[in-house]
Amino acid sequence: MDPHPRRRFLICCLSSPGAARAALDCVFGVTMQRTTGIVLAAGQGARMKSAVPKVMHPVSGLPIVHHGVQAALDAGCCDVVVVVGQGRTIVEEYLARAFAGRPVRTAIQEHPRGTGDAARAGLGTIGKEALEVLVMNGDVPLVRGEHLRAVIQPLLGTDPPALSLATCLVDDPAGYGRVLRKGGKVVEIREDRDLRGDEERGVREINAGIYVANIALLREALDALTPENAQGELYITDIVAFSSNAGEHVVAVELPAEVLAGINDREQLAQVERTMYARIARRWRVEGATVREGARIDAGVVLEEDCTVESGAVLRGTTRIERGAMVDVGCVLTDVVVGAGAVVKPYSVATGSRIGPRAHVGPFAHLRPGSDLGEEAHVGNFVEAKKTTMGRRAKANHLAYLGDGVIGDDANIGAGTIFCNYDGFQKHTTTIEAGAFIGSDSQLVAPVTVGANAYVATGTTVTRDVPPDALAISRMKQENKEGYASKLRARMKASKAQKGK
Ligand code: UD1
Ligand code: CA
Numbered sequence: 001m002d003p004h005p006r007r008r009f010l011i012c013c014l015s016s017p018g019a020a021r022a023a024l025d026c027v028f029g030v031t032m033q034r035t036t037g038i039v040l041a042a043g044q045g046a047r048m049k050s051a052v053p054k055v056m057h058p059v060s061g062l063p064i065v066h067h068g069v070q071a072a073l074d075a076g077c078c079d080v081v082v083v084v085g086q087g088r089t090i091v092e093e094y095l096a097r098a099f100a101g102r103p104v105r106t107a108i109q110e111h112p113r114g115t116g117d118a119a120r121a122g123l124g125t126i127g128k129e130a131l132e133v134l135v136m137n138g139d140v141p142l143v144r145g146e147h148l149r150a151v152i153q154p155l156l157g158t159d160p161p162a163l164s165l166a167t168c169l170v171d172d173p174a175g176y177g178r179v180l181r182k183g184g185k186v187v188e189i190r191e192d193r194d195l196r197g198d199e200e201r202g203v204r205e206i207n208a209g210i211y212v213a214n215i216a217l218l219r220e221a222l223d224a225l226t227p228e229n230a231q232g233e234l235y236i237t238d239i240v241a242f243s244s245n246a247g248e249h250v251v252a253v254e255l256p257a258e259v260l261a262g263i264n265d266r267e268q269l270a271q272v273e274r275t276m277y278a279r280i281a282r283r284w285r286v287e288g289a290t291v292r293e294g295a296r297i298d299a300g301v302v303l304e305e306d307c308t309v310e311s312g313a314v315l316r317g318t319t320r321i322e323r324g325a326m327v328d329v330g331c332v333l334t335d336v337v338v339g340a341g342a343v344v345k346p347y348s349v350a351t352g353s354r355i356g357p358r359a360h361v362g363p364f365a366h367l368r369p370g371s372d373l374g375e376e377a378h379v380g381n382f383v384e385a386k387k388t389t390m391g392r393r394a395k396a397n398h399l400a401y402l403g404d405g406v407i408g409d410d411a412n413i414g415a416g417t418i419f420c421n422y423d424g425f426q427k428h429t430t431t432i433e434a435g436a437f438i439g440s441d442s443q444l445v446a447p448v449t450v451g452a453n454a455y456v457a458t459g460t461t462v463t464r465d466v467p468p469d470a471l472a473i474s475r476m477k478q479e480n481k482e483g484y485a486s487k488l489r490a491r492m493k494a495s496k497a498q499k500g501k
Contacts, residue, residue, distance in 0.1 A: 035131070036132075037148075038082075039068045039072060039081070039082045041068070041091065042084050042108075042118050043115075044086055052090070053086060056087070056094065060276040060280060060297075066094075074145025081105055081125055081126065082107070088108065091106070105125070108121060114227070115209075116233070117233070123219065132155045134210070134211070143259050148210065151164050154212075155212055155213075161248065162213060162214045163211065165186070165240065165253070167254055168208050169205055170204055179206060187250075189207045189237035189241075193231060194229050206260075208259075209260070211236065222239065224238075276299070284297065290308040291309045295310065295311055298317065300316075301317070302318075302320040304323040305323055309327045310329040315333050317334045319338075320336075320338070321338045322338060322341075328362070329346045335353075336354070339359060342357060344362055348362030349365075352369030353367040353370070355373050357375045360376075366385070367384075374391045374392040374394060377392065377393065377395065379395075381397075384401050385402040386402070389407065390405075393410050394409060394413075397415070398416075400414075404430065406432070410434055411436045411437070412438065414458065416441035416442075419444050430449075432450045436455070436456070437455045439455075439457050440458045441458060442458065442460045445461065454466045454469060457474075460472055
């Protein structure tokens with residue numbers, strides 16, 4: 001079976017894209033979208049003053065470029081080409097990982113000769129099946145799929161324009177390209193540095209850096225670019241004058257000004273991130289989660305109904321807070337699942353772990369990667385767990401190190417217990433079977449197993465397996481010397497007086 005019947009159909013119709021679309025509309029009963037996205041991400045980003053490419057700086061936990069690529073996919077692009085340049089290896093590796101299995105690939109712009117040159121590099125890799133091409137700056141992470149769709153839409157109608165572009169009305173247009181109109185029609189975009197006179201400078205309608213064009217027109221327009229401007233670069237913005245001069249209809253779609261905020265330096269990065277975090281918090285509140293002011297929730301996090309995230313909590317990566325769970329003040333959770341009704345008390349830190357339903361963690365607990373707490377398990381203050389599973393209702397309430405452990409249901413780990421998991425060369429497992437009791441200040445020298453319902457007396461160093469139901473005890477017998485304390489004190493006092501002389 002042909003996995004791409006639609007593509008084959010399209011190739012047959014390519015002699016006329018308009019005819020192709022009309023035929024497809026007729027066959028599928030809906031408007032078929034055959035838009036390819038080009039995300040421009042090869043700029044140097046000099047103003048960031050960073051060894052890391054600008055587009056790899058995170059905004060709400062995801063690289064700047066991730067947001068643009070995701071928006072293009074959300075807008076319905078069936079193919080997304082990211083133009084990369086300096087430091088491209090890290091961008092390429094990231095995209096391959098983050099968008100594995102999605103139609104995202106890269107094109108290379110060898111030297112940053114301007115946005116028009118970058119668009120050319122992207123277009124050079126696009127096959128003939130694309131009907132229209134979306135080109136967008138890769139440094140505007142607040143733009144969402146719905147915004148891009150609004151700019152694409154005019155080209156999907158009957159009698160489409162050759163070019164549609166996004167504009168914004170701003171109070172302070174400094175630094176942006178101005179949209180110049182004649183008789184109401186968009187005729188040109190002039191870059192800030194190339195403006196001629198105060199009238200142009202005062203134009204508040206600016207270019208948002210998002211363009212959708214018919215592919216044939218785009219090819220022609222990009223071929224015609226010349227670097228005759230203040231920066232000596234090839235500007236993609238010149239495709240507007242090209243289209244207008246060719247008598248083509250150019251449509252401007254106005255987007256809300258706040259979505260266009262681009263990132264050129266770290267102050268702008270901070271501003272955009274602030275907006276992004278506010279947007280994420282708002283979204284989850286609408287979905288029924290309580291998100292207190294000052295909580296920081298990254299873009300990949302999921303909150304279920306009736307959970308609460310307190311101020312100062314930082315939720316990162318793929319963290320998921322299930323129904324009714326509570327994450328208290330100051331917790332930092334990275335790639336953690338918090339089960340329904342669980343409570344994570346203040347200032348706990350967890351990474352790559354699962355906290356079971358109705359479990360209690362913290363305050364001041366530390367769950368390192370691979371920890372998995374069962375239903376209603378308790379991990380209390382100053383407990384560190386690493387790659388340790390705990391069964392249902394198992395408890396370690398105070399001051400313990402639980403490394404590489406397997407702890408059964410209802411087991412109780414006393415204060416000060418240490419799993420001695422490392423011999424300087426290898427890590428070993430400590431197994432505590434169901435219902436076992438580990439007295440305070442015990443050390444378990446792994447590999448070692450404490451059997452079900454066994455009892456380890458306080459202060460014991462367990463070096464051999466403890467059979468089920470056994471008592472293990474290893475400590476010096478206690479001796480009491482009657483009346484000895486005052487004698488001891490007198491001796492010590494004398495010794496101190498002697499030294500003072
Ligand atoms: C650009 C627009 C400007 C618009 C503004 C909106 C041009 C000439 N100007 O200006 O009209 O108001 O965006 O934010 O397009 N890039 C490359 N290769 C290059 C140069 C840039 O890939 O050689 C990429 C950058 O990585 C960036 C994007 O293109 O993601 C925009 O480049 P940038 O230099 O930031 O353009 P602006 O000065 O912001
Ligand atoms: Ca920019």
